[in-house]
Amino acid sequence: MQKLTNKLKGNKLAQIILLVLYVVVTSLSLYLAQASVTAFLLMLFSLLLLYYTELPVRLKWLIAGVVLIGVIPFVSSTGPGYQSYMEVATVVGIYVAMALGLNIVVGLAGLLDLGFVAFFAIGSYTYGIFATGQAANFMPFGSFPLSGNSFWIFILIGCFAAALFGVLLGIPVLRVKGDYLAIVTLGFGEIIRIVFNNLDKPVNITNGAMGLASVQPPEIFGYQFVYPNQFYYIVLGILLLVILAVRRFEFSKIGRSWKAVRENEIAAQSMGIHLVRTKLLAFAIGASFSGMMGVVFAAKQTFVDPTSFTLLESITILVMVILGGMGSVPGVILGAAVITILNLQVLTEVTNYLNQLSLDGVISFPEALSPAKMQRFIFGAILIVFAIYRPQGLIPAKNPVFDEESLKEGSKKHKKEQIAVEPDKGFQA
Amino acid sequence: MSILTVSNLTKQFGGLVAVNSVDMTVEKGSITAVIGPNGAGKTTFFNLITGVYQPDKGNVQLGSTSLVGLKPHEISRHGIARTFQNIRLFSNITVLENVMVGLHKQLQAGIVGTLFQTKRVREEEKQAQEEAYHWLEYVGLAQHLNEDAQNLSYGAQRRLEIARALATKPKLLLLDEPAAGMNPRETRELTEFIHRMREDLDMTIVLIEHDMKLVMEISEQIFVLDHGEKIAEGKPAEIRNNVKVIEAYLGKSAVTPA
Ligand SMILES: Nc1ncnc2c1ncn2[C@@H]1O[C@H](COP(=O)(O)OP(=O)(O)OP(=O)(O)O)[C@@H](O)[C@H]1O
Ligand SMILES: [Mg+2]
Numbered sequence: 001m002q003k004l005t006n007k008l009k010g011n012k013l014a015q016i017i018l019l020v021l022y023v024v025v026t027s028l029s030l031y032l033a034q035a036s037v038t039a040f041l042l043m044l045f046s047l048l049l050l051y052y053t054e055l056p057v058r059l060k061w062l063i064a065g066v067v068l069i070g071v072i073p074f075v076s077s078t079g080p081g082y083q084s085y086m087e088v089a090t091v092v093g094i095y096v097a098m099a100l101g102l103n104i105v106v107g108l109a110g111l112l113d114l115g116f117v118a119f120f121a122i123g124s125y126t127y128g129i130f131a132t133g134q135a136a137n138f139m140p141f142g143s144f145p146l147s148g149n150s151f152w153i154f155i156l157i158g159c160f161a162a163a164l165f166g167v168l169l170g171i172p173v174l175r176v177k178g179d180y181l182a183i184v185t186l187g188f189g190e191i192i193r194i195v196f197n198n199l200d201k202p203v204n205i206t207n208g209a210m211g212l213a214s215v216q217p218p219e220i221f222g223y224q225f226v227y228p229n230q231f232y233y234i235v236l237g238i239l240l241l242v243i244l245a246v247r248r249f250e251f252s253k254i255g256r257s258w259k260a261v262r263e264n265e266i267a268a269q270s271m272g273i274h275l276v277r278t279k280l281l282a283f284a285i286g287a288s289f290s291g292m293m294g295v296v297f298a299a300k301q302t303f304v305d306p307t308s309f310t311l312l313e314s315i316t317i318l319v320m321v322i323l324g325g326m327g328s329v330p331g332v333i334l335g336a337a338v339i340t341i342l343n344l345q346v347l348t349e350v351t352n353y354l355n356q357l358s359l360d361g362v363i364s365f366p367e368a369l370s371p372a373k374m375q376r377f378i379f380g381a382i383l384i385v386f387a388i389y390r391p392q393g394l395i396p397a398k399n400p401v402f403d404e405e406s407l408k409e410g411s412k413k414h415k416k417e418q419i420a421v422e423p424d425k426g427f428q429a
Numbered sequence: 430m431s432i433l434t435v436s437n438l439t440k441q442f443g444g445l446v447a448v449n450s451v452d453m454t455v456e457k458g459s460i461t462a463v464i465g466p467n468g469a470g471k472t473t474f475f476n477l478i479t480g481v482y483q484p485d486k487g488n489v490q491l492g493s494t495s496l497v498g499l500k501p502h503e504i505s506r507h508g509i510a511r512t513f514q515n516i517r518l519f520s521n522i523t524v525l526e527n528v529m530v531g532l533h534k535q536l537q538a539g540i541v542g543t544l545f546q547t548k549r550v551r552e553e554e555k556q557a558q559e560e561a562y563h564w565l566e567y568v569g570l571a572q573h574l575n576e577d578a579q580n581l582s583y584g585a586q587r588r589l590e591i592a593r594a595l596a597t598k599p600k601l602l603l604l605d606e607p608a609a610g611m612n613p614r615e616t617r618e619l620t621e622f623i624h625r626m627r628e629d630l631d632m633t634i635v636l637i638e639h640d641m642k643l644v645m646e647i648s649e650q651i652f653v654l655d656h657g658e659k660i661a662e663g664k665p666a667e668i669r670n671n672v673k674v675i676e677a678y679l680g681k682s683a684v685t686p687a
Contacts, residue, residue: 263519272534410559
């Protein structure tokens with residue numbers, strides 16, 4: 001095994017061939033053995049393999065694009081499991097975007113936020129209220145529901161609404177640090193949910209606990225998005241932009257400021273970094289991703305109510321970030337995918353399987369250990385194992401590597417401009 | 430010409446007066462030392478100048494601008510940079526990035542420019558990397574550029590703190606015990622380096638230091654704090670023979686033989 005990996009290292013052609021082989025085999029097995037969860041998971045696993053190949057970044061993106069846009073939807077499209085797979089993939093995409101948003105706040109800026117789902121709720125309600133008759137209750141003009149054509153604009157509106165709330169919540173919240181920050185954000189998350197739950201009087205804005213039903217499906221040029229396989233592409237599109245954005249932020253002045261604040265607030269400030277502005281920016285940008293996905297979520301579910309935005313959701317997203325690797329974009333993507341698939345697919349399948357066994361009388365479970373109850377238990381056990389054996393996360397965060405030669409060249413001109421130093425005589429120990 | 434003027438500066442922590450009505454004038458281009466026994470209030474004094482703490486009374490003036498009430502990042506923008514007694518690096522990012530943070534205040538990149546990676550932002554970023562590398566060369570850490578800051582040796586971490594401070598292009602550099610934990614050879618090199626920095630960069634340097642050899646060798650003016658109060662100031666030769674100073678360091682019995 002060791003030998004094999006050594007041989008593969010550096011041999012790009014072999015890597016490509018193996019990868020393609022893998023994709024073909026898993027595709028075929030998914031194509032032929034329909035509704036096989038294992039085959040579907042193995043298929044998704046190819047993306048992880050792709051990440052670990054040493055191919056040029058552009059080629060990786062190209063292959064990922066082909067697999068995500070073409071191969072996965074196509075090979076699962078023929079069987080009865082099609083929509084449920086696409087549903088899983090769509091939900092994974094939504095969670096990945098949220099986890100990437102939270103990763104900015106927690107992983108990069110080091111601000112522990114336990115109420116992150118609030119921004120998702122804001123996105124959902126933004127679209128939910130205007131894409132149902134609800135808005136007619138308080139809007140003096142216009143006719144509601146707005147048509148599904150407005151969905152696309154609402155992605156942007158949801159993005160900005162969430163960012164705005166990120167700033168509004170941030171201003172009072174950022175007076176406290178560390179553990180206290182976690183508690184205050186937790187409180188804010190709950191407040192938002194409770195406000196949505198009770199904002200049906202005096203003016204009925206959110207329809208309270210009843211929720212908003214029959215949200216208009218997205219529509220473009222008369223084409224309606226109703227099924228998971230259609231939403232899959234919307235989510236994929238937004239997700240792509242989100243990943244591009246976080247990557248660019250991460251290795252920019254803004255991202256470095258976040259990390260500096262995370263590492264040492266006092267030092268960061270004395271280097272001229274505006275503490276409050278930097279933190280608010282992290283809150284706003286992190287929140288904006290959730291806001292966009294909230295809009296998609298409302299449209300996909302066609303129903304919005306406060307029970308989708310509980311503390312458990314916030315914690316689940318946080319777990320994705322921590323499990324994947326705080327501050328690590330590939331890690332967080334993997335973390336979000338693993339947790340979502342675990343919850344939606346693997347654990348439910350295991351439960352179904354065990355239930356079937358006990359129905360058939362093969363084994364019998366005592367009431368206290370019924371498979372449905374075991375599901376949470378297994379989930380918790382898995383988290384503990386990961387926390388012990390991979391405390392840095394599945395894919396730990398990596399720092400950029402700079403090319404010394406090109407910097408050496410470039411730094412010469414600074415020497416001429418500013419000072420004549422003899423670097424070799426520098427302050428050497 | 431004076432660059433820093435401190436008058437009547439006072440800071441209390443509960444009942445403890447950490448800095449008590451201190452006056453101080455620092456000449457432009459000078460190397461000035463602040464010394465005193467442990468707990469004398471030296472670090473607190475630096476923290477008051479750099480805005481980490483707000484003074485209860487008194488004034489701090491850089492050139493003709495008063496710094497009282499300003500936040501640390503604003504004071505940094507006025508041209509004061511510092512290092513810390515208990516090293517405060519950005520431990521989990523690379524050495525080069527640490528220095529780049531020092532360059533941030535001269536970078537223009539905003540949200541939109543970053544998202545679209547405009548030509549200007551890319552060029553600015555590249556420039557910043559080169560300039561940061563230049564500062565690493567200046568302090569002799571260039572070969573460590575891609576290491577995490579926390580993996581550097583202790584002496585190298587101190588040098589990195591200086592490089593990071595220099596990147597902000599300060600007029601006034603405050604060094605809090607730069608030689609702490611260094612061996613005699615490293616201390617000697619540091620002494621030479623501080624001299625060179627002042628020549629090369631046209632800076633004023635104020636340093637807190639316990640190593641008396643270094644202090645006497647390097648400083649043109651010395652201020653002595655004890656229990657928050659300034660008990661003496663003067664040239665090294667004057668301080669060396671000052672009764673109050675010897676008393677503060679060695680106790681009364683050292684000067685008034687029983
Ligand atoms: N944030 C604070 N809260 C309460 N007391 C403080 C605080 N900062 C400093 N002090 C106290 O103020 C006094 C002066 O401390 P300071 O750190 O300025 O001393 P110093 O001269 O730098 O000493 P050393 O040489 O040991 O570094 C000490 O008694 C210290 O305990
Ligand atoms: Mg001190």
